[in-house]
Amino acid sequence: MEVGYSVWDWKPQRNRDITIYQQILEYLERRIFYGELSPGSRLPSERQLARYLGVNRSTIISVYQELEAKGLVEAFKRQGTYVCTRLDSGRKQSLLWHRYMKENSIPPNLSLYRRVQEEAQNDRCINFTGDLLEPLFPHDPLSDVIAENRFTESLKYEHPQGHLPLRQTISEHMKKYYNMDVTSSSVLVTSGAQQSLYLITHSLLHPGDAIAVEKPSYFCSLPLFQSAGLRLFPLSVDEHGVHPEEVEELYRKHRIQMVFLNPTYQNPTGYTLSLQRRKELLKVCSTFRIPIVEDDPFSLLAPEPVAPPLKAMDPYGLVLYIGSLSKVVASNLRVGWLIGPQEIMDRLGDVRQQMDYGLSIFPQWVAHLFLSSSHFHSHVHELQLALQRRKQLLVTLLQQHLGQYVTFHPPHGGIHLWCQIKHPVQDIKLLEAAIRKKVLYMPGSVYGAKDGHARFTFSRPYEEEMEEGVLRFKKALDIL
């Protein structure tokens, strides 16, 4: 089964107590409201949509008329029906630009995800989504290293693989924390893990290529896999990670070209691939010569590592390693790195030049200063302790208040905790109920899980509000 997301995958239900017309109308209103059908995008023709949904064309005609009456869409003779732009900048301009807003190779962000983002910006909810609460970031030490070091770097274009002093510092960092031997020429500095993934998916893979991803997975939430035209095949995840034999099976069936993994304190489950499975996985991938992309943003986020990175165990040169400072230093520092064969780094560096001409010197300067200062180690130590305390608090609160509602495996480290809700529940309904009760979590379906899962990020809310947040979530479950 392929993991797919399309607005038009949905179907109205015949035996519900609201009419088909009403269901379709509400569904489209929601898609438009959530931005999934973006301003300026064209709706399918009435005939097409009737066919997709298996209903009469006359029903769709009525739905479109109603949407137009509500000012949500606009119909143009012989051109079709378009979603209105929210800021009404005049019909003429919208006519000019909407043809450039049609769905193209890069689809818009997912609806539930956007809904959560919107709500998070309003700041009305206790928030268990996102990454780290600001006070966990090293504001003072960062400001200090900037203030203590006069900026004297060159202002010319950088080397395509990034600022050399930073690449050297990253090499030392990998040695110190992971006992990994890499030279600066195997390091490509990127604007965080997102750009690393974009570079890999858009320049090493081809449209139509099959890849394996964990399910659930952060990767499933990324439209960039779609925009690269990749076919995603799921690897099931339990509390010890993926099953190496499934990789072999997918290779035999679909000739998968790469395996994408977040093996340590995985997003969204918090699970860690066991040492035994790491070894088996490397063996399988070596046998079938399948490269592994190892996304590793969290492994510093526990006092004791569970297992070394795959890259550190890889004698075959199979692993492209993605590191990042987003969860350890600051989200908007936007510094990450790729480690892999030099020829691949060279190629990706060249592609990156064409996208943005490389990363600014300033975040590279700051990252280099901070990583090579003594501040870094003590910051990481403090952060680890804070996260352990928060994790333990959330585990206790969930056991205390939600023991009858959810099951979960406490993660060893990282920032996420994954719950399965015992009773059947629709993600979209639970999310709306939670928002009404003023608590935010991330619905599992954003990551390709079946409905009825929730990701809680314990690094995000204030500790003082965590209990209230859990109680609000309980209320949301109760009103469903």
Added chain:
Amino acid sequence: MEVGYSVWDWKPQRNRDITIYQQILEYLERRIFYGELSPGSRLPSERQLARYLGVNRSTIISVYQELEAKGLVEAFKRQGTYVCTRLDSGRKQSLLWHRYMKENSIPPNLSLYRRVQEEAQNDRCINFTGDLLEPLFPHDPLSDVIAENRFTESLKYEHPQGHLPLRQTISEHMKKYYNMDVTSSSVLVTSGAQQSLYLITHSLLHPGDAIAVEKPSYFCSLPLFQSAGLRLFPLSVDEHGVHPEEVEELYRKHRIQMVFLNPTYQNPTGYTLSLQRRKELLKVCSTFRIPIVEDDPFSLLAPEPVAPPLKAMDPYGLVLYIGSLSKVVASNLRVGWLIGPQEIMDRLGDVRQQMDYGLSIFPQWVAHLFLSSSHFHSHVHELQLALQRRKQLLVTLLQQHLGQYVTFHPPHGGIHLWCQIKHPVQDIKLLEAAIRKKVLYMPGSVYGAKDGHARFTFSRPYEEEMEEGVLRFKKALDIL
């Protein structure tokens, strides 16, 4: 005629005094050496290449054998012939990775361009390519604003359109220097003009779309237009810029979807679109509803502007404006911006999130501090004077030493001067001769011009070495 670049567009010549075999061998060696046939890329089959070049298959077989003997390619039974990786990391690993290095949607940078880049790094030549000599950048004022302002910004993810204080500062900047009224919600901060172009070409246009670009043009040198699958149609450029009636013609013939222009002190010609033609162009584009992408990196680089930006003259909402600090503040600051309809900025911001999750706070903080300080205005003033002096110097030197060899129109501002060489000359030969004489310029064919043009960037060499550079170029012309 479409502007196209393919390694295989080339043909050996029958009446030259070296054999067809030798010509093909040399051609392929060069392509490999210049990185145009990148390590790991697959050569056409012997049969295919024989057909492309119109020669016997046996000739190609011999060429491939010779290349293999030289260690430049490797042939694998039933898999084809591959360009060797320069760093020989073992045949097994290269077998693993080279299938990921095949030419895919994002092609490698152009060969002549790469050749110049390589040579520029060696620093053996007097260099008339690139952008600004480091001392022209505002090192001290930049370091000062950083030292004088403690960093206290948030470390959370930024707004998808960029740091609000910077967007406000950019609005004020556009008002002050161009009398343009834009709100911060119409501004998208990008990682420089390159990213702005990438976003436009990859998310507002579709593969197969026709667009118009100046010829010669910087845009022609950008593989990103190719990677977006666009069909490029040329607008001829004279010393007053493009001809608006050609835009109409291209629209009627090819239904062009956008016009890409660098109207002020154009790269590579230094020419400026006249006020009269600006008006006509806007009228034509308004009539046919063709959006214009206005790339404007240079317009601050002359004491008196020749004409306002198209965006400032545009009552129709047709223009997407691309601004950048790369040529005015620092290349590796990597701060630029897009200005356009809010809905388009919103869409592009969303796409950008998927590419790199936005720009780091640090360059945005620095750009905001510097643009809103009094340092900026005095820096721009000094830079303008320095560039005028350098331009005048180059004009004088060219008239004095190369009057019989080249013709040119002195530019009003900017950093580039465009020469036409009076005698017929092959760009690749002239470039190699110049490199032998230790002077670097940019061959016109990089920008889609016919052979026999040269772009001199007068902002790049030291003033003291400019005369020697011009004399060396003269020697290169003499030995051809």
